Amino acid sequence: MRVLLIDDDINLGKVIGYQLEKYGYEVDKCSNGTDGIAQFKKNAYDIVISDIQMPDISGIDVLQEVRRINKQVVVIMITAFGSVDNAMEACRLGADDYISKPFGQEQLFFTIEKAVRLRALQSENLELRSKLKDKFRFENMVANSGAMQNILRITQKVAASNASVIILGESGTGKELIARAIHYGSPRKDKSLITVNCPSIPDNLLESELFGHVKGAFTGAIKDRIGKFEQANGGTIFLDEIGDLREELQAKLLRVLQEQEFDRVGGTKPVKVDVRVIAATNQNLLELVKQKKFREDLYYRLSVVPINLPALRKRTDDIPFLIDFFLKRFYGEQDYTISGEVISALKLYEWPGNVRELENVIERMVTLATDNKITLNDLPEYIGLHGHDAASFAIKIPEEGISLDSIERLVIKEMLERTGNNQSQTARMLQIPRHVLLYRMKKLGIESEH
Numbered sequence: 001m002r003v004l005l006i007d008d009d010i011n012l013g014k015v016i017g018y019q020l021e022k023y024g025y026e027v028d029k030c031s032n033g034t035d036g037i038a039q040f041k042k043n044a045y046d047i048v049i050s051d052i053q054m055p056d057i058s059g060i061d062v063l064q065e066v067r068r069i070n071k072q073v074v075v076i077m078i079t080a081f082g083s084v085d086n087a088m089e090a091c092r093l094g095a096d097d098y099i100s101k102p103f104g105q106e107q108l109f110f111t112i113e114k115a116v117r118l119r120a121l122q123s124e125n126l127e128l129r130s131k132l133k134d135k136f137r138f139e140n141m142v143a144n145s146g147a148m149q150n151i152l153r154i155t156q157k158v159a160a161s162n163a164s165v166i167i168l169g170e171s172g173t174g175k176e177l178i179a180r181a182i183h184y185g186s187p188r189k190d191k192s193l194i195t196v197n198c199p200s201i202p203d204n205l206l207e208s209e210l211f212g213h214v215k216g217a218f219t220g221a222i223k224d225r226i227g228k229f230e231q232a233n234g235g236t237i238f239l240d241e242i243g244d245l246r247e248e249l250q251a252k253l254l255r256v257l258q259e260q261e262f263d264r265v266g267g268t269k270p271v272k273v274d275v276r277v278i279a280a281t282n283q284n285l286l287e288l289v290k291q292k293k294f295r296e297d298l299y300y301r302l303s304v305v306p307i308n309l310p311a312l313r314k315r316t317d318d319i320p321f322l323i324d325f326f327l328k329r330f331y332g333e334q335d336y337t338i339s340g341e342v343i344s345a346l347k348l349y350e351w352p353g354n355v356r357e358l359e360n361v362i363e364r365m366v367t368l369a370t371d372n373k374i375t376l377n378d379l380p381e382y383i384g385l386h387g388h389d390a391a392s393f394a395i396k397i398p399e400e401g402i403s404l405d406s407i408e409r410l411v412i413k414e415m416l417e418r419t420g421n422n423q424s425q426t427a428r429m430l431q432i433p434r435h436v437l438l439y440r441m442k443k444l445g446i447e448s449e450h
């Protein structure tokens with residue numbers, strides 16, 4: 001590591017420089033602040049060590065100039081014995097640490113290494129955070145169907161506001177993903193997103209978990225403790241499976257939503273917070289309201305902006321894109337292929353577990369496939385009919401019957417997709433003249449992309 005050492009005490013500079021070099025650091029020395037700053041601009045340093053009291057410009061000025069140029073470099077100040085005020089001021093202005101004269105070699109190295117380690121952790125943390133944000137960017141969500149496009153539009157708009165959001169949808173439809181996208185797409189993105197899975201916390205603990213408690217509020221409350229709402233202050237709280245929240249806590253939640261304040265368990269002073277609430281459930285909340293299991297006022301308060309995630313079977317247009325998305329995730333840089341028959345079978349399946357189930361099925365197929373080629377053999381038995389030809393499982397006839405038009409539409413769309421929207425080829429494969437195909441497409445409202 002490269003060190004810039006700035007000290008007007010030439011002898012001390014020599015000693016420190018010698019010790020550092022012996023330890024493997026590369027050291028440049030300057031004996032006043034002006035030279036120090038000029039030298040800093042010439043080279044890339046990992047660490048700056050500067051005395052505070054110097055004749056021309058002070059170490060504090062050096063610090064400020066260095067920080068203006070570079071926020072990442074480690075800066076350690078040397079202070080005269082007893083001048084703690086100076087040292088504190090330096091830390092406030094961005095020094096990583098300080099060391100008081102006189103100091104020994106171990107103390108010097110300890111201080112440097114501690115500061116370097118802390119910096120490394122900080123930058124790692126920053127990087128992780130930005131990766132996390134990246135992962136939940138709207139662009140990283142598959143939303144090809146009209147329904148999902150619409151949801152993305154609403155989600156993006158609502159992210160910019162402070163409105164409470166309720167996300168409704170069957171299990172595995174992407175409720176948590178949307179909640180994260182809202183937080184990381186909002187002005188609160190640099191503050192915490194705190195997730196609470198309501199049913200996973202025992203009933204008697206949930207209130208304290210959410211709102212905190214004061215010492216002595218109940219047996220076991222040996223000291224004050226802040227809850228999730230306070231942890232989320234300035235940021236967002238995501239209340240998952242809110243349908244399970246018990247009556248008394250619903251009232252408390254309503255108060256937070258209306259007044260942005262609550263009492264800790266056993267507390268006497270209300271606590272003020274600035275928290276955005278996102279809630280989700282796979283239950284039918286309106287039905288719970290009718291059964292008087294969920295407060296109506298809370299329901300309306302939460303559903304300022306309701307987001308209804310459709311089940312995957314209702315947006316089959318997304319399926320090929322999701323397949324692609326997950327395959328790329330599992331295969332990374334590797335090449336792979338997937339047969340059209342597999343895609344057709346996946347499109348026709350009901351997906352009771354929605355996107356999560358699809359993700360699991362793809363992962364399973366990737367594991368089973370030989371030479372990165374996914375074929376019907378890799379499809380779980382319950383999804384496709386193993387070994388049959390594609391046409392024989394392409395049409396599932398519901399018990400109550402099905403209109404011929406919808407079967408025709410299905411077959412035409414399927415063929416168009418297989419031929420990459422080539423109409424002549426589609427007509428040939430369906431054994432009809434091209435103009436008949438065009439006529440039927442028009443009649444059935446199938447849009448042609450060419």
Ligand SMILES: Nc1ncnc2c1ncn2[C@@H]1O[C@H](COP(=O)(O)OP(=O)(O)OP(=O)(O)O)[C@@H](O)[C@H]1O
Binds near residue numbers: 170
């Ligand atoms: N549109 C999408 N694009 C990409 N991945 C998605 C999409 N929707 C869901 N997923 C993925 O599917 C999985 C399930 O999503 P998520 O956990 O958000 O669902 P959920 O509705 O919260 O489910 P549950 O009700 O079971 O809690 C996750 O791995 C998520 O990343």
Ligand SMILES: [Mg+2]
Binds near residue numbers: 175176240
């Ligand atoms: Mg979830």
